[in-house]
Amino acid sequence: MKRESRLKWVILLNVIITASQIVGGIVGNSMALISDAMHNFSDVAALALSLVAIVLAKKEATYSKSFGYKRAEVLAAFVNSAVIIAVAIYIIIESIQRLQISQSLQINNDLVIWLAGIAIVANGLSVVFLAKDAKNSMNMKSAFLHLLSDTLFSVAVLGGGLAMKYYGVTWVDGVLSILIGVYLIATSWRLLWDSAKILMQFVPEGIDIPHLVMEVEQLKEVKNIHHIHIWQLDEYTIHLEAHVDLRKDLNVSETHEIQKRVEELLHTNFSIGHITLQFEHGLDENKKLIQ
Ligand SMILES: [Zn+2]
Ligand SMILES: [Zn+2]
Known part of the structure; x- marks a missing residue:
């Protein structure tokens, strides 16, 4: 059976x-x-x-x-x-x-x-x-x-x-x-x-945002990561969206490599499977971590 x-x-x-x-x-x-x-x-x-x-x-x-x-x-x-x-x-x-x-x-x-x-x-x-x-x-x-x-x-x-x-x-x-x-x-x-x-889209247990930020900001091209949202779609999938400030004003195509590395890091260390990033450089806006 x-x-x-x-x-x-x-x-x-x-x-x-x-x-x-x-x-x-x-x-x-x-x-x-x-x-x-x-x-x-x-x-x-x-x-x-x-x-x-x-x-x-x-x-x-x-x-x-x-x-x-x-x-x-x-x-x-x-x-x-x-x-x-x-x-x-x-x-x-x-x-x-x-x-x-x-x-x-x-x-x-x-x-x-x-x-x-x-x-x-x-x-x-x-x-x-x-x-x-x-x-x-x-x-x-x-x-x-x-x-x-x-x-x-x-x-x-x-x-x-x-x-x-x-x-x-x-x-x-x-x-x-x-x-x-x-x-x-x-x-x-x-x-x-x-x-x-x-x-309620609370941050899943076991994910500590300050710790996550620290790890992402260790990448040398990244100045900071802010405006983060993390939620669980169902029992299995975790989503993340965030803004990433870059140190240099890169061409869009040059950000793909950085995006790949951030995705890999978030996937391996935090089991986040669905990631949306917005790259910025010199944008004048609210850079708070959570908003
Ligand atoms: Zn029972
Ligand atoms: Zn931003």
Whole structure:
């Protein structure tokens, strides 16, 4: 089976778990099931995203979309993580309220046990599906580890169901949902912040502008570099635009060699792949680094 079709199977499995857990959670009155379902839903969304990204990335740029759809994945990751955080907050608030009346809650323990069991089997199958890819791709490895941790969550929900059934401790349901909610916020927060940084065109992590300036200004033809903008188009491509003051009033064709060297330097030392430079000599304007 190809990687893409294996990914599709894992998505299908997760959709089944999610749907059955949501229905089971509502019918069986179990917050733990609903929050575990939310967790599985966030996984489906993340997996579907990587599939959609694979498809969209193949689309060519056009006259009206000169960047193509390169930011679709970032935008989707932002919306996705924001929604998950909102739902997780709702789950936590709802669970705290339910904890106060946990004695009187009528939870269908058998449903919780069965659905958690199904989730364990389905997640376990997903782990097996991805195990082969996990060895040779970082992306797949993280998906693999994630599904493994999901399986453990469902084991916890199953344990909760058993505890409720045999010991009558109904507060377990609320405590488990709160823990899963906190875990969801903790993991989605990073994704929300990372995608927001790209959308806000912040300078990518690991690039220090003063350091970059120092390196470029070591080229003997370069007097200074100013009016710099650095941003990330998507997860993979970093863009830079800047003005470069030259020491001599060169012919345009003579600047090509300098441009090549600046590009090489920025590419090798800062992984910047898309560079636009404006060469100047004796131009009277604002030479601030950032403007
Ligand atoms: Zn997960
Ligand atoms: Zn300038």
